[in-house]
Amino acid sequence: MEYGQELRTAAITQRVRDTLALLRTSEILGKQELRAESLLKKLEEERITVAVIGQFKRGKSALVNALLGEPLLPVGIVPVTSAVTEIRYGTPRAAVRFQNGLVRPTEIDQLAKYINEQENPDNHLGVSSVRIFSASPFLQEGLTFVDTPGVGSFHKHNSDTAYAFVRESDAVIFMLSVDTPINEIEIEFLQNTRMFAGKFFFVVNKIDTIDAEELKTYLDYCRDLLRRLMDTQDVTLFPLSAKTGAGVEQLKEKLLRECKTGLREILCESSRLKLRDIVVEALAQIELYWKVLLMPPAVLARTLKRMKETLEDFRLQAEETVRVLHADRNEVIPGLEEMLEARLNEYKMALTDAVTDIFGMDYHYAITELELLARPEDVVETPPAEELGRQYSQTTEKLRVDLQETLNRVLLYRNDSTVEVVTRIYELNRMTRQLRRTRDSLRNKEDL
Ligand SMILES: Nc1nc2c(ncn2[C@@H]2O[C@H](COP(=O)(O)OP(=O)(O)O)[C@@H](O)[C@H]2O)c(=O)[nH]1
Numbered sequence: 197m198e199y200g201q202e203l204r205t206a207a208i209t210q211r212v213r214d215t216l217a218l219l220r221t222s223e224i225l226g227k228q229e230l231r232a233e234s235l236l237k238k239l240e241e242e243r244i245t246v247a248v249i250g251q252f253k254r255g256k257s258a259l260v261n262a263l264l265g266e267p268l269l270p271v272g273i274v275p276v277t278s279a280v281t282e283i284r285y286g287t288p289r290a291a292v293r294f295q296n297g298l299v300r301p302t303e304i305d306q307l308a309k310y311i312n313e314q315e316n317p318d319n320h321l322g323v324s325s326v327r328i329f330s331a332s333p334f335l336q337e338g339l340t341f342v343d344t345p346g347v348g349s350f351h352k353h354n355s356d357t358a359y360a361f362v363r364e365s366d367a368v369i370f371m372l373s374v375d376t377p378i379n380e381i382e383i384e385f386l387q388n389t390r391m392f393a394g395k396f397f398f399v400v401n402k403i404d405t406i407d408a409e410e411l412k413t414y415l416d417y418c419r420d421l422l423r424r425l426m427d428t429q430d431v432t433l434f435p436l437s438a439k440t441g442a443g444v445e446q447l448k449e450k451l452l453r454e455c456k457t458g459l460r461e462i463l464c465e466s467s468r469l470k471l472r473d474i475v476v477e478a479l480a481q482i483e484l485y486w487k488v489l490l491m492p493p494a495v496l497a498r499t500l501k502r503m504k505e506t507l508e509d510f511r512l513q514a515e516e517t518v519r520v521l522h523a524d525r526n527e528v529i530p531g532l533e534e535m536l537e538a539r540l541n542e543y544k545m546a547l548t549d550a551v552t553d554i555f556g557m558d559y560h561y562a563i564t565e566l567e568l569l570a571r572p573e574d575v576v577e578t579p580p581a582e583e584l585g586r587q588y589s590q591t592t593e594k595l596r597v598d599l600q601e602t603l604n605r606v607l608l609y610r611n612d613s614t615v616e617v618v619t620r621i622y623e624l625n626r627m628t629r630q631l632r633r634t635r636d637s638l639r640n641k642e643d644l
């Protein structure tokens with residue numbers, strides 16, 4: 197059994213490697229390439245991510261606190277969690293990651309500022325996630341816990357974040373609570389997550405608020421519904437109270453056992469689902485690319501002209517940034533280097549959006565993570581503003597030129613070489629065939 201599992205792990209790892217190699221041969225599949233890279237890393241590190249999901253107010257944050265045995269996360273009677281929070285094993289510390297790549301070390305008791313819906317309404321601070329390290333022995337086995345904002349709250353951006361994150365998790369703790377029946381939003385969410393996670397734990401929270409008989413009725417109802425929804429008899433419920441701690445040990449034990457002995461199985465199944473999703477996404481991207489390739493020449497010329505104008509706007513924007521930041525002076529401005537790096541990430545994100553908007557297909561840049569030091573005085577040798585400004589201008593110019601060249605090349609713009617055109621089309625068809633084969637061969641659990 198264990199031997200078979202080892203073979204399966206090796207098999208899926210190889211499949212991810214092969215797919216990655218294939219994706220790398222194309223200029224239009226950068227986003228999928230990145231996803232495949234992180235999937236490979238996860239397989240190699242044998243790390244699994246357990247996401248706690250469910251509608252707001254079910255007690256997700258309270259449960260994570262109960263599991264870890266410390267009140268790390270804010271809990272409240274109104275929706276409070278507005279950012280995905282990752283909790284890993286390590287020396288206690290925390291960092292907030294922003295959408296522009298900045299990573300800011302933060303005291304754990306200051307986190308509410310960033311992950312509280314009330315203190316950071318509609319995520320106006322641009323937080324992308326929060327990472328907490330905790331020395332809780334529970335995390336020692338290579339588990340990463342993720343607390344998500346609830347789906348279906350009035351704050352729509354929360355649902356979006358939760359959805360996006362579930363794609364990256366391997367196991368899911370799906371949280372229900374006895375004070376409300378399962379509703380449509382939860383059902384929809386569950387059906388969407390089924391495609392990505394390799395393992396489900398169903399928790400029924402707040403059992404302290406009802407008596408044993410009511411609980412039995414509720415559990416029977418849930419089990420029945422979940423079996424139908426998940427299309428399997430294999431549904432185990434964990435009734436508990438995150439508040440009083442009743443039932444938490446049982447869930448903990450089960451999680452630990454699964455994650456020790458079943459880690460590879462969970463990882464394999466979740467990797468199969470994720471690889472399939474990456475391949476499906478790549479195929480969709482190729483579809484979009486075909487649409488652009490087959491544009492009538494006049495339309496293509498117009499579209500490229502629009503792109504050119506947009507790039508000119510981008511040039512002016514970069515100039516403005518340098519000017520506004522006073523990066524035209526020969527003095528050292530603390531923090532300016534990180535600020536410009538973050539600006540550069542924002543620039544890349546805006547370019548990506550522009551391409552998507554104009555051509556209807558993706559173009560992808562890797563966003564650099566910029567770890568800010570806990571003590572800014574530790575920063576050594578920051579170049580003077582003038583130099584940083586010059587670098588920023590050069591880098592953004594290179595981005596624009598590269599983008600223009602790549603677009604001309606992949607769109608075969610004014611390319612009179614029949615050989616090149618035919619080769620590209622041939623390559624594209626070959627890629628599509630291989631991706632389809634991979635997709636179809638990952639259809640079932642037994643395929644590995
Ligand atoms: N009675 C009771 N209340 C709970 C329990 N777990 C959480 N709560 C309460 O439910 C509310 C929502 O909890 P929270 O963890 O913030 O929910 P989340 O939005 O799913 O993260 C808070 O007021 C908690 O105190 C429980 O087991 N029993």
Ligand SMILES: [Mg+2]
Nearest residue numbers: 256257276277
């Ligand atoms: Mg919460």
